[in-house]
Amino acid sequence: MPDIPLGRRRARPASHIWTPDILQSVAAFLPPNVMACTIRLVNKSAADQFKHFVTTRLSQSVPEHAFRHHWGFPAATRTLTYEERTQLLCLTASSRSLVNLKLAIKSTGLLPQPKVLYAAVKAGNIRVCDWLIRSGCRCPLMDMGRAIGESGSKEIYAWAFGIIDLFEDHSDAIPGSRSKRSTPDRFNSYSRSNSHNCRIHTAWAATCAAACSGREEFLRWLLQRLLELPQVSGCTLRAFNPIHLLEGAAEGCRLATLQWLHQQLPKLQLLSTPNRNQEQQLPLSLKRVQRLLGAAARSPTPDWRAKLEWLEDLWQQRQQFNEVHEVPDVCQAVMSHPTEAAERLMWLQQRGYSVSTGTALVTACKNGCMAAVQVLLSQGLSADAAMSPAAKAAVMGGHLAILQALHGFRPLERTDGVYMLEVAAGGGHVKIVAWLVEVLGIGLGDGYGELLTKAASRSGSVEMIAWLQERSCPWSSECLSLAAKAGCEMAVTYLVEHGCCIPRQSGAPYVLAVQNDDMAMVRCLRRLGVPWDPKGSTFTACVRNVGADKRRLPLLEWLVKKGCPVNWLAAKKYAGPGGQLVTSWLKSMKAERRQRKRKCPEQPLEQTRIAKL
Known part of the structure; x- marks a missing residue:
């Protein structure tokens, strides 16, 4: 058979070898981000076959080529605020990819923040954590302990306790190093320890966090390590209450673990100083029982009802227990679950728990629990005054549908409109601002324009700033500084290009950018000629x-x-x-x-x- 010249052969695209059956077999072994960023791009057939893989989750490993394509240049983050860029770094640190994290730090123009180290420790990636430590990133010891507990990793525990001395001298010396992450009250009462007690305090924070996050096996292991540490004594654990641990388990662990931990309470109680007030001692006070019941009521575990019933049975012999049903905080605790709040609320009410409609309504509006709001409104409000804080909470959370439901139940008062407008503009909620202006009839030219432009600049939302500018709202001399603090380069550029007055002589925008460790914003300000x-x-x-x-x-x-x-x-x-x-x-x-x-x-x-x- 004569040879056919290469030039006459009809080459077929290499992607044609990927038949649907082969692709389906390969896809079974690949993570979702690889499917979304790689396999779907093979050809049109693959895109149709895997059309449900359309979301890339930054907290999971992202292929380096896809991450570089989307975030590998400084302009990619110009539309993001400081908080959004920090969140990008935290999510990338959680994905366990050091290459992507380095690229994200370069493109965002931010120095590694304590929150980023927290996210890396929580994800359990020692390689990323080591690099952040070598880069000078630190976080407070108690935050480090919480991240260890939430990681559920013994390897991270060993690594952290190997380098914990680095945090003794520097974690509190860094301005702004305190994490803004909200934490349960049981963590906020922990005092800063002396250097020789740092390990004990960190181990205790890790144990409480493991209980709260449902790391049951790791919780048992941490408790054993805590008891084995050589300096455990009443003086060491003076600031800690073992009941805090039980409260965390009531929220995050299953019933069996909660019961086991309750049996360990006497042993843990002996570790703390005997000079404790009545509320912190066994038997538990009414307030502590109420908090335990609230923790069980908001628990994400499937057996939350069984835990709450067990806690009720545990203290039903106490004369005070009947008073727990009269305290509304237990019902208020379920509002942390937007999808299940209404169901849990009705179940608790059937068991005799009282509910303060006004307080619960405010919490439900803030957390976006639409079904719970409807249930509470159907039960009637105990006072007209509850409507105003509920509406403000809905605006603060950015929940327009809930705000409209409140207005339909009882019309909002115009006197609260200015405050709600300012809050909505400060959150960048354009739709809420437009709805409030239309419904309440507040004129932007009635002296409120400058107030709203300041709030919009504080949000860093270009859409919100542009909406106000189109309606001829005047600029304030503080707008540029507020936008620089918000950290959105596009917002700062928009303000300068549209005639916003620039602060002369003071250089306040630079100071606020440096305060955020925001090199990208500092460069942007200089590029725009801010003096x-x-x-x-x-x-x-x-x-x-x-x-x-x-x-x-x-x-x-x-x-x-x-x-x-x-x-x-x-x-x-x-x-x-x-x-x-x-x-x-x-x-x-x-x-x-x-x-x-x-x-x-x-x-x-x-x-x-x-x-x-």
């Missing part, structure tokens, strides 16, 4: 925000290199006694700037900066 104080107060305020945190020195270095005026004496003063590294860096920068002036004596530094721009 700084010629006498050096801008740089001094930035140094004051940086404090003793060497991780944030690149922000100061960038300002100096771009020609930001510096008052060296004032900057050294505000570096603080603990900022030796920052002080030495200031000396080196001062010497470098003097040397640069000697090389170019004929050209002032400000002219050099302008030439570079």
